[in-house]
Each structure stands twice: as structure tokens, then as C-alpha cells.
Amino acid sequence: MPVSSTGAACIEVERVKENAPKVLDASRLASLIEALRRRGYEVIGPTVRDGAIVFDHIESAEELPAGWTDEQAPGHYRLKRRQDQAVFGYAVGPQSWKKYLHPADVRLWSAERQKGTFRILNNETRPKRPLAFLGVRACDLAAIAVQDRVLTGDRYRDPVYSSWRDGAFLVAVQCTQAAETCFCASMGTGPRAQQGFDLALTELVDNSGHRFLLQAGSDRGVELLAELETLPATEETLRQEEAAVETAARQQVRSIDTTGIKDLLYENFEHPRWDHVAARCLTCANCTMVCPTCFCTTVEDISDVTGDHAERWRRWDSCFTMSFSYIHGGSVRATAKARYRQWMTHKLASWIDQFGSSGCVGCGRCITWCPVGIDITEEARAIRETGSHGNT
Amino acid sequence: METLERFIAEHPFFAGLESYYTGLLVGCASNVRFEKGTSIFKEGGDANEFYLIRAGKVALELIEPHRRPIVISTLSEGEILGWSWLLPPYQWKFNAHALEETRAIALDGKCLRTKCEQNHDLGYELLKRVAQIMERRLEATSLQLLDVYAAR
Amino acid sequence: MAALATILEKTDPMLPQPYVVRQVGKETPDTFGLTLEPEDGASGTAFRPGQFSMLWVFGVGELPISISGDPSDSGRLVYTVRSVGKATNALVSREVGDGIGVRGPYGTGWPVEEARGRDVIIVAGGIGLAPLRPVIYEVLNNRKDYGRLVLLYGARSPRDVLYRKELAAWARHRETQVLTTVDYGGLSWKGHVGVVTTLFKYARLQPARSVAMLCGPEIMMRFVTRELEVHGLSRDNIYVSMERNMKCAVGFCGHCQYGPHFICKDGPVFPYERIRPLLEKYEL
Known part of the structure; x- marks a missing residue:
């Protein structure tokens, strides 16, 4: 035992050395994308389209949103030009990585009629190439961890999610600025990505130039990082990076006090605030579509005109629709009040009972993309301030 | 007389009633028996009896023109039948008929009312018990009205 | 149980298995009995009383239906289906020999083991x-x-x-x-x-x-x-x-949530004590 433990310690030291943070000049960002592509990954990253920063297939670094930032507020999102050429100088767009890991439309299988009965044909949802996500924010990384627990953490594994998730390479990007709608700091999910990534990157644009601080988070990350032309990070760079990420935390103007929030919401099922929010809520389901953890789906069976070919599709669904809770006799949650309450109570309270963590990662998308600007942090605060608390 | 008093005392409706009161009640009581299929009372008739069912099964029915009678409730051993004797105008609201051979103690309504007026403690005991049964039947009726098994 | 769980984890929980209608008959004016057997003549599916299956009719849709047959007769699956909508209508209109897709059994069962001796x-x-x-x-x-x-x-x-x-x-x-x-x-x-x-x-x-x-x-x-x-x-x-809307039966689709519970995997059978506070909540 003593011998082998010494050996392990040596390897550990070696690892730490290998895993020391490195600096990559901004002009060499393309080499990261190329290294990923060389390894067989299809690179998905941020790009500007339709007035928003969205995720898409990335061929080269030129497609990234250099010089763009986003301005966000309740019910408000605008792209604006930055003073610098920062590539990741925005917070979060309308899309999250669930677009790829938990796609909005998936054909689960197809079937053919055969002599009164049927034959199920193999589904084709499996990826041809593993995906590499470039630019995963701490909140979105936390959201992926949440969906991991929901879709693969229990008795059954969702085969669609697993097939995309299992081989995915995650390149996190540390936030150095927050949008007005961000509240990850209060949810304990950011702004710094602590784990769950293969590689984490912090973009620094200052007097010392435009560069990235790179930190590996896995063996795959260590290997990839070794392939890049980098310099060791100086103490000063590390300090600058630390300060930049702290800025993103400090800038956050929104927060949710999560202390005892599960019981708080359970106990305030009849709070008048639900009527207040229901009077504004359009039950449009936008919040659930942009939420990076919302996982609900429905299935749709379709058949062709001959009736000999049938398919089952799985599509994103929302607890804001009437049909969502339909059982023989009617919808269980027929009112907007009941549906908003279900969404928020699930997100912030029952999720904890179900999956051991909050379902909210503080990305703020539901606030930005709500057409009437309903703010989950404000709703939670209103209930805390005027609701009943335990036996007090 | 002794057996009648014992029947009254043992009937669940009068459970816990002091023997002094059962003694008072026995003066109003008689043993009755209804053959299967016979009518016990008819809607609109004078409600002169209060029945403590000892054995058998009774159907309470409502008649609607052009429709077969609807049975709204069945009553069996240990239950009571009829409380119209208690409240003016002392007329039956339903039909009752024996689904099986039924044995019961019939307490004369007028006799009971007189005794209750003379002895309010007895009246209170009786009303408490009737009120409880009314409450139970009201609850059952609400549930029935909901028609919970219906296809919607 | 452990062995069963392993098998299920390995297979795609969303794929229906082909079964064939062996019997269909009227129980009441709107309720039908349906007996299914595996199409390949395999040994069938063991289930615990209280569990349910997802039954799929080609080109129509899929429904959660409780198994109503004898658990000691594992060769076939028996259901009692009340025809109240498009999918249930399609289900009870099947004829002997028709194929039906079956997923499951799913969910918790009645406490028949705990009830022994009582x-x-x-x-x-x-x-x-x-x-x-x-x-x-x-x-x-x-x-x-x-x-x-x-x-x-x-x-x-x-x-x-x-x-x-x-x-x-x-x-x-x-x-x-x-x-x-x-x-x-x-x-x-x-x-x-x-x-x-x-x-x-x-x-x-x-x-x-x-x-x-x-x-x-x-x-x-x-x-x-x-x-x-x-x-x-x-x-x-x-x-x-308990009953709620259900699409996947394995805890993924989110439809059957009942407070913190998923009816499909935490239920459908619940100890009353566990859900008592929820039963009186309107529009939960």
C-alpha cells in the first residue's frame, strides 16, 4: 500500500502540472475549433442570426459573435455592438443546449403494418458524430447536470438524451459580465463554472490584449489543451481572470432567496400572488421553451395516407397548455393561475423532492422572453414577503 | 314488552341511550314485519311511524310520471327508516317497499312527539341521533349527485 | 426486482412490444375486456397487481391502462377498458388477431406482500x-x-x-x-x-x-x-x-406530476399518508 500510494501521489502531481491554466491568444481560437473537429466532433457554438445569439453548427471562428453583446430586461432582448471584439461578450440567448441534447422534435420510431399486426422499425435518432459545445455558460452547465439527473439519473435512461449527451465535449465559457436578467449567483450555479466541463475558457480583453485563459476539467480536456499553442498563465492573468468573473457576479441585480424555498412554496399554494401573476400570464409557454431545464414532452402519433406507415414523434410540451393535464373529464389545471403555479412550484420546490436540486439555474431566460415580462425572482420574493412561513 | 325494550336498546340508532329513556320509548313501540315486495309507506301518506330496521332490506323510491320508479337508497339491518314523523306536515316524501322480508320496530310518531314535548332531554337525544343520520345521508346524496362514475 | 430493472434499463423504454388480441368482449355497455398475448408466443410479462401498461393502437395513439388480469397467469395480459374517447374506442374495436403495441408493466403495485396475514x-x-x-x-x-x-x-x-x-x-x-x-x-x-x-x-x-x-x-x-x-x-x-395524464410512463414526459410525485413511477399506488395533503388541493 505505501508504495502504490506514493505512486498515486506522483501521478497526481503530474496531473496538476499538466492541468495548470494556460493562455491562448485570441488569434488562435480557431485552433481550438480545429482541434475539436480533428477529433471527430461536430462543433456547436454561438452565432448571430435573426437578431439574436443562437447555437448552430460552427465551421470556423469567424462565425462566432465577435463584437456583439446582448441587452436584456423583462420582456426585452436586443443585440448591440460592443466596443471590443470579444467573442463571448454576451450573456445567454434564447436557446440552450437542450436544443441538441433534448431536441424539440424527435422521431422515436416508425412502424409498418404487417398482416393485421405491425413491425417497429429502428429509429434513427443517434448522432453520426459526437457533439462539442463551445461556449457553455455556468448556468447552462448546471442545467445540463440537472437534465442528466432527470433523463438518465433514475431507473430508466432516456435513450435519445443519452445518445447525444454521452459523447459530448463541453467547452465552458466563464462569464465576465451579467445581463440584467441574470441571477445565477443566488442559485449557486455561477457565474464561475466549477465542474462538469472538459475545458473552461475565460475571455479577457484588456491592456494586456485579447486572450483566453484555459483550464481543463477532464482527461479529454487535458489532452486537447496540450495540443494547443498556449503560454503558461501568469499570476497577474489569474488575478485578472478572477476579477473578471467576480464582476459578473457583482453586476447581478436579480436574486432568489432559496432559503427554505421548497416549504415556502408548498405552504403558499393558496397565496393571492398566484391570482396576481395569472392576471398577467398569457400561458404562452415561452418560459418553458427557453428554460434550459424544462424537460416535458408529449408524443404524437402520425400515419401516412395509406395507413400502413406510422410514426411516433416526441415533441417539447409545456405545463402551460390546457392539454398537458387533460384526463378523462377535463384538464386538471384549467386556469392560468394553476398552470403558472405548477411551473414555478415545480421549478423551485418540487424539483428538489424529485431530483435533489432546484430546477432553476438562474439563467434569466424566462424573464427576458416572457412577452409580458413576468419575473420569477419577483414572484418568489412577493410570496416570501407576504406568504405564510411554516408555523410562525 | 321486555323484548321490545331490548330490541330498542340494542338497535345502533339508540346506542348509548340511558335505559330510563328506552323505558319511555317502549310505550310507543310495536313489532312489525313486511313481506317481500309489500309497500311500507307511500309518498304523501301520513307519516305516523318511525322504523328501526332489525332485519331485511327496504328500498326508498321516487316516482316520476312515465318513468320506472328510481330507487334512491336502500336501507338494511341497523338503520332507521323515515323521519317525516318528526317534522310538519308529517307526510312521507318517498315510497318505501320491502325488497326482502323485513322486520322492524315501529315507533308511533304521534306518541314519540308527545313524549319529546314532555321530556326535552329525550327529545334532544332523539334529535341528536336523527341529525347525525340526516348529515350522513346528505353527504351521501351530494356524492350521488356528483355522479362521479359518469362518462364526461 | 434488481434483475428486472437491469433488463428495462438496457432496452429502449419507448419501444412498444408486439402483442396480439386473443379475446375482446363487452363487460358493460361502454366497458370491454381485452386479452393480449405476445405475438412471438414468448412467455409474456410478469406484473404486480396495480401496475399498468401503455397500449398502442397502430396509427391512433397510446394509452395507460391498468392490468386487470390474474397475476399468476403471466402468459397473457388482461385489461378492462372503458371506451370514452378516440383512443379507447380504437382499442376496444380491435378484433381477435389484431396487433397491439405494449409497453410496461409500469408503476408501483398494491401492497399485496405487506398485506399477507392481514x-x-x-x-x-x-x-x-x-x-x-x-x-x-x-x-x-x-x-x-x-x-x-x-x-x-x-x-x-x-x-x-x-x-x-x-x-x-x-x-x-x-x-x-x-x-x-x-x-x-x-x-x-x-x-x-x-x-x-x-x-x-x-x-x-x-x-x-x-x-x-x-x-x-x-x-x-x-x-x-x-x-x-x-x-x-x-x-x-x-x-x-391515482390517475393523471401520462405520455411516457417512465418519468420523462412530466405530464403525470402530482405535487412532488410522478404518478407513473412513484405511483399509481400510493400510501394514503403520503399524498393525503395533496388530495384536497384544487388544480394541483
Whole structure:
């Protein structure tokens, strides 16, 4: 035992050395994308389209949103030009990585009629190439961890999610600025990505130039990082990076006090605030579509005109629709009040009972993309301030 | 007389009633028996009896023109039948008929009312018990009205 | 259980297995019995009383349906389906030899193991008798392992009473009391008239040594649990089966959430104590 433990310690030291943070000049960002592509990954990253920063297939670094930032507020999102050429100088767009890991439309299988009965044909949802996500924010990384627990953490594994998730390479990007709608700091999910990534990157644009601080988070990350032309990070760079990420935390103007929030919401099922929010809520389901953890789906069976070919599709669904809770006799949650309450109570309270963590990662998308600007942090605060608390 | 008093005392409706009161009640009581299929009372008739069912099964029915009678409730051993004797105008609201051979103690309504007026403690005991049964039947009726098994 | 879980994890839980209709017959004017066997003649599927399957009709859709057959007869799956919509209509319109896709069985079962050596009180309303029939089979197949069996069953009207012949046959077993009531009676109906709670007067219960299992409309179950408590049954000896919209049956689709619970994987059978606070919540 003593011998082998010494050996392990040596390897550990070696690892730490290998895993020391490195600096990559901004002009060499393309080499990261190329290294990923060389390894067989299809690179998905941020790009500007339709007035928003969205995720898409990335061929080269030129497609990234250099010089763009986003301005966000309740019910408000605008792209604006930055003073610098920062590539990741925005917070979060309308899309999250669930677009790829938990796609909005998936054909689960197809079937053919055969002599009164049927034959199920193999589904084709499996990826041809593993995906590499470039630019995963701490909140979105936390959201992926949440969906991991929901879709693969229990008795059954969702085969669609697993097939995309299992081989995915995650390149996190540390936030150095927050949008007005961000509240990850209060949810304990950011702004710094602590784990769950293969590689984490912090973009620094200052007097010392435009560069990235790179930190590996896995063996795959260590290997990839070794392939890049980098310099060791100086103490000063590390300090600058630390300060930049702290800025993103400090800038956050929104927060949710999560202390005892599960019981708080359970106990305030009849709070008048639900009527207040229901009077504004359009039950449009936008919040659930942009939420990076919302996982609900429905299935749709379709058949062709001959009736000999049938398919089952799985599509994103929302607890804001009437049909969502339909059982023989009617919808269980027929009112907007009941549906908003279900969404928020699930997100912030029952999720904890179900999956051991909050379902909210503080990305703020539901606030930005709500057409009437309903703010989950404000709703939670209103209930805390005027609701009943335990036996007090 | 002794057996009648014992029947009254043992009937669940009068459970816990002091023997002094059962003694008072026995003066109003008689043993009755209804053959299967016979009518016990008819809607609109004078409600002169209060029945403590000892054995058998009774159907309470409502008649609607052009429709077969609807049975709204069945009553069996240990239950009571009829409380119209208690409240003016002392007329039956339903039909009752024996689904099986039924044995019961019939307490004369007028006799009971007189005794209750003379002895309010007895009246209170009786009303408490009737009120409880009314409450139970009201609850059952609400549930029935909901028609919970219906296809919607 | 562990072995079963491993097998399920390996297979795609969303893929229906091909089964064939062996029997289909009318139980009541709107309710049908459906017997399925695996198409490949394989040994079939073991299930625990209270579990359900997802039944898929080609080109129409898929539905959660409780298994209502005998758990000791694993060669086939028996269902009791009430035809109330497009998919249930399609299901009961199948003919012998037609294919049906089956996923499952899913969900928790009734506590038949825990109930051994004790009295079993079953209270069912309407189609709610279907998921409880496997419990009745289980008790009667292993009669000496259980105490008294008391079945209280409420239906809408005499023509809606399920399993009429079986009810009569069950009543002939020793230590078994079967009471049936209808909400609306006719002259030809010789049984009880009144809601199911009114049957408690006639039930011979030994509350201290009983386990109660309930299935029916939620309102009915609420009234029945109150009645059971009045009769001295402790809440932790009462079990209820719940229903919610369901698409996947494996906890992924989110539809069947009931407070913190997923009806599909945490239920459909729940200890009453666990969901009691939720039962009275409107639009939960």
C-alpha cells in the first residue's frame, strides 16, 4: 500500500502540472475549433442570426459573435455592438443546449403494418458524430447536470438524451459580465463554472490584449489543451481572470432567496400572488421553451395516407397548455393561475423532492422572453414577503 | 314488552341511550314485519311511524310520471327508516317497499312527539341521533349527485 | 426486482412490444375486456397487481391502462377498458388477431406482500375495480396467506356493474364479503342503492388487522378514506391509486406530476399518508 500510494501521489502531481491554466491568444481560437473537429466532433457554438445569439453548427471562428453583446430586461432582448471584439461578450440567448441534447422534435420510431399486426422499425435518432459545445455558460452547465439527473439519473435512461449527451465535449465559457436578467449567483450555479466541463475558457480583453485563459476539467480536456499553442498563465492573468468573473457576479441585480424555498412554496399554494401573476400570464409557454431545464414532452402519433406507415414523434410540451393535464373529464389545471403555479412550484420546490436540486439555474431566460415580462425572482420574493412561513 | 325494550336498546340508532329513556320509548313501540315486495309507506301518506330496521332490506323510491320508479337508497339491518314523523306536515316524501322480508320496530310518531314535548332531554337525544343520520345521508346524496362514475 | 430493472434499463423504454388480441368482449355497455398475448408466443410479462401498461393502437395513439388480469397467469395480459374517447374506442374495436403495441408493466403495485396475514379491504368505484381485480385474484389464489377479504364496490347503475359473475363467485369464498351498491337503482336491482360509503354499515371489518386498497374517482376516494378513518383504520394502512395524464410512463414526459410525485413511477399506488395533503388541493 505505501508504495502504490506514493505512486498515486506522483501521478497526481503530474496531473496538476499538466492541468495548470494556460493562455491562448485570441488569434488562435480557431485552433481550438480545429482541434475539436480533428477529433471527430461536430462543433456547436454561438452565432448571430435573426437578431439574436443562437447555437448552430460552427465551421470556423469567424462565425462566432465577435463584437456583439446582448441587452436584456423583462420582456426585452436586443443585440448591440460592443466596443471590443470579444467573442463571448454576451450573456445567454434564447436557446440552450437542450436544443441538441433534448431536441424539440424527435422521431422515436416508425412502424409498418404487417398482416393485421405491425413491425417497429429502428429509429434513427443517434448522432453520426459526437457533439462539442463551445461556449457553455455556468448556468447552462448546471442545467445540463440537472437534465442528466432527470433523463438518465433514475431507473430508466432516456435513450435519445443519452445518445447525444454521452459523447459530448463541453467547452465552458466563464462569464465576465451579467445581463440584467441574470441571477445565477443566488442559485449557486455561477457565474464561475466549477465542474462538469472538459475545458473552461475565460475571455479577457484588456491592456494586456485579447486572450483566453484555459483550464481543463477532464482527461479529454487535458489532452486537447496540450495540443494547443498556449503560454503558461501568469499570476497577474489569474488575478485578472478572477476579477473578471467576480464582476459578473457583482453586476447581478436579480436574486432568489432559496432559503427554505421548497416549504415556502408548498405552504403558499393558496397565496393571492398566484391570482396576481395569472392576471398577467398569457400561458404562452415561452418560459418553458427557453428554460434550459424544462424537460416535458408529449408524443404524437402520425400515419401516412395509406395507413400502413406510422410514426411516433416526441415533441417539447409545456405545463402551460390546457392539454398537458387533460384526463378523462377535463384538464386538471384549467386556469392560468394553476398552470403558472405548477411551473414555478415545480421549478423551485418540487424539483428538489424529485431530483435533489432546484430546477432553476438562474439563467434569466424566462424573464427576458416572457412577452409580458413576468419575473420569477419577483414572484418568489412577493410570496416570501407576504406568504405564510411554516408555523410562525 | 321486555323484548321490545331490548330490541330498542340494542338497535345502533339508540346506542348509548340511558335505559330510563328506552323505558319511555317502549310505550310507543310495536313489532312489525313486511313481506317481500309489500309497500311500507307511500309518498304523501301520513307519516305516523318511525322504523328501526332489525332485519331485511327496504328500498326508498321516487316516482316520476312515465318513468320506472328510481330507487334512491336502500336501507338494511341497523338503520332507521323515515323521519317525516318528526317534522310538519308529517307526510312521507318517498315510497318505501320491502325488497326482502323485513322486520322492524315501529315507533308511533304521534306518541314519540308527545313524549319529546314532555321530556326535552329525550327529545334532544332523539334529535341528536336523527341529525347525525340526516348529515350522513346528505353527504351521501351530494356524492350521488356528483355522479362521479359518469362518462364526461 | 434488481434483475428486472437491469433488463428495462438496457432496452429502449419507448419501444412498444408486439402483442396480439386473443379475446375482446363487452363487460358493460361502454366497458370491454381485452386479452393480449405476445405475438412471438414468448412467455409474456410478469406484473404486480396495480401496475399498468401503455397500449398502442397502430396509427391512433397510446394509452395507460391498468392490468386487470390474474397475476399468476403471466402468459397473457388482461385489461378492462372503458371506451370514452378516440383512443379507447380504437382499442376496444380491435378484433381477435389484431396487433397491439405494449409497453410496461409500469408503476408501483398494491401492497399485496405487506398485506399477507392481514385482512384486505378493497373499496372500488366504477372502472376503479379493474386495477384491484388482480389483488382479489392474488388473495383468493393464496387464500390461507390472507385474513378476511372485504370488497366494497360502487357503480353508477346496475348495468355498469363490472365482473358480475365473478362478484357472485368471489362472494362464495370463505372469509370473503362482497358488497355491491349502485348510485341509481331500478326495480330489478336487488342489491344496495347508495354511494359506496353507505356500504360500510354492512362491512364486517377488523380495522386493527386490515390493509385497505382504494381505487375510483378522487372525490370518492376522499370520502372513503374519511369513512375508513372513522372505522379506526390508521392512515398508513390505506393505499390509493391515482390517475393523471401520462405520455411516457417512465418519468420523462412530466405530464403525470402530482405535487412532488410522478404518478407513473412513484405511483399509481400510493400510501394514503403520503399524498393525503395533496388530495384536497384544487388544480394541483
